[in-house]
Amino acid sequence: MTAPGSPASEAATYSRITWRLMPYLFACYILAYVNRMNVSFAQKELKLDLGMSNAVYGLGAGIFFIGYLFFQVPSNMALRRVGARRLLGPIMIVWGLVSAATMFATGATSFCILRFLLGAVESGFFPGVILYLTFWYTEKHRVRMVAIFSSAIPISGVLAGPLCGWILKHLNGVGHLAGWQWLFLVTGIPSSIAGLVTLFFLTDEPAEAHWLRQDEKDLVLARLDEEDRTKKGKGGHRLVDAFRSPAVWLLGLVFFGVIAGNYFIGFWLPKVISETLTKDPVAVGFLFAVSSVVTVIGMFFVGRHSDSTGERRWHFALSAIVAACAFAASAIPGIPGPVGFAALTLAYAGVLCAFAVFWSLPTALLSGAAAAAGIAWINSVGNLAGYASPHAVGAIQDRTHSMTLALLLMAAAMLTSALVSLYVTRRGERRA
Numbered sequence: 001m002t003a004p005g006s007p008a009s010e011a012a013t014y015s016r017i018t019w020r021l022m023p024y025l026f027a028c029y030i031l032a033y034v035n036r037m038n039v040s041f042a043q044k045e046l047k048l049d050l051g052m053s054n055a056v057y058g059l060g061a062g063i064f065f066i067g068y069l070f071f072q073v074p075s076n077m078a079l080r081r082v083g084a085r086r087l088l089g090p091i092m093i094v095w096g097l098v099s100a101a102t103m104f105a106t107g108a109t110s111f112c113i114l115r116f117l118l119g120a121v122e123s124g125f126f127p128g129v130i131l132y133l134t135f136w137y138t139e140k141h142r143v144r145m146v147a148i149f150s151s152a153i154p155i156s157g158v159l160a161g162p163l164c165g166w167i168l169k170h171l172n173g174v175g176h177l178a179g180w181q182w183l184f185l186v187t188g189i190p191s192s193i194a195g196l197v198t199l200f201f202l203t204d205e206p207a208e209a210h211w212l213r214q215d216e217k218d219l220v221l222a223r224l225d226e227e228d229r230t231k232k233g234k235g236g237h238r239l240v241d242a243f244r245s246p247a248v249w250l251l252g253l254v255f256f257g258v259i260a261g262n263y264f265i266g267f268w269l270p271k272v273i274s275e276t277l278t279k280d281p282v283a284v285g286f287l288f289a290v291s292s293v294v295t296v297i298g299m300f301f302v303g304r305h306s307d308s309t310g311e312r313r314w315h316f317a318l319s320a321i322v323a324a325c326a327f328a329a330s331a332i333p334g335i336p337g338p339v340g341f342a343a344l345t346l347a348y349a350g351v352l353c354a355f356a357v358f359w360s361l362p363t364a365l366l367s368g369a370a371a372a373a374g375i376a377w378i379n380s381v382g383n384l385a386g387y388a389s390p391h392a393v394g395a396i397q398d399r400t401h402s403m404t405l406a407l408l409l410m411a412a413a414m415l416t417s418a419l420v421s422l423y424v425t426r427r428g429e430r431r432a
Helices: 007-050 054-062 064-082 084-104 108-122 125-134 139-150 152-170 179-201 214-234 239-244 246-276 281-309 313-330 337-358 360-365 368-400 404-424 426-431
Strands: none
Touching: 007 054, 007 084, 007 108, 007 125, 007 139, 007 152, 007 179, 007 214, 007 246, 007 281, 054 064, 054 108, 054 246, 054 368, 064 084, 064 108, 064 125, 064 368, 084 108, 084 125, 084 179, 125 139, 125 368, 139 152, 139 281, 139 337, 139 360, 152 179, 152 246, 152 281, 152 337, 246 281, 246 313, 246 337, 246 360, 246 368, 246 404, 281 313, 281 337, 313 337, 313 404, 337 360, 337 404, 360 368, 368 404, 404 426
16 A cells, blocks of 8 residues: 555556546547548548549648637637536537538538538537646646547557548448448547547546545645646736737647648548559558558657656657658659658658647646637647648649649648747746
8 A cells, every 4th residue: 555645656646547537538539530530531532522623622621620720719718617528528429420411511512511510519629638638637747648649640540541441442332322421420420429428427627536535636636736836936827828928829830830741641641642552442541550550659659758858849849850851751753652651651750749749838838727728729720730731732732733842841841840849948948
């Protein structure tokens, strides 16, 4: 029996919290990401059946993030008042229904409207979870938790790639539905079911955790209170502080570059694979899964090393620089398909390693109402790249019939993120 408040007791308490919360949040984010990215596997069929060009497909894929932009800040503010369980559960139920309803799209207009609605509904989930983690974990633990949560992005590729490929190949024509219609239906309904489960499973805050002993609750609350007092001493606690802080706006720009690289991979890597390696949808899905597995391994080691050293700044910047170099290498004209695929896999790993470390930067600066608004606002600004990136890439492809310029654009975006991050964190690094 460990003594209450001892390092062993503290480690055991946080381990219990992690095993209770993180597997479930991880699974929910996989569902969210699959619903967001399933269009990338169906793009060929969608363009043929709905009569869309690359640019229009990119617009429809990216317009998700316009809806995403407007509702994140109010959603995070609402989460502080009503609790994660009562906010995230209904969000999941509705986004699952909207995603499934995409099977009824009849043209570019209806496709874009449904994608916009999906973004509007889902917008509160990711920033809500990032805020929710601050109710349980201090900065000491959060990078690893965000890395675990964010690894759902590549894991969703591991699972969704083969699944989407199988659906498109084997369910096409079943019940007089196209493969892409089955894809939206099969990937949408599980999210609604998980939303119902969330209403009963999730615990809003440590004080309400019936699965923790009282001394464990007291320990977690004490650690959070200590960190909160430290942040108050540095300012940045009120709602207005989030919007008048130059660091928040610059971190939004940094996140913009990361998201641009991420959604280039998510929306366009299946197409690159089909054009350079294989046209079999099942094989495309498995190759995407291979890229995702490599990325998960990279995220694990970078997140673990960042936590063990306590260093965040250079872990982020170097990950972004690796991604920039890999994007640039993949843009070399005439590069063999397997080499290009390897370069894009490295780019994917660099992007998501940067993604996993990124959220340690704003959560270390902000608390209280400022944290709720700041996290949501940075995520909103950054996710505008989810609209701009696929739309720009589609337009570039239509005009140049090549990915070269688009890949160089992604390299520039990741390099910019690295340099701006080093600038915005330099003072905090010196104080430390």
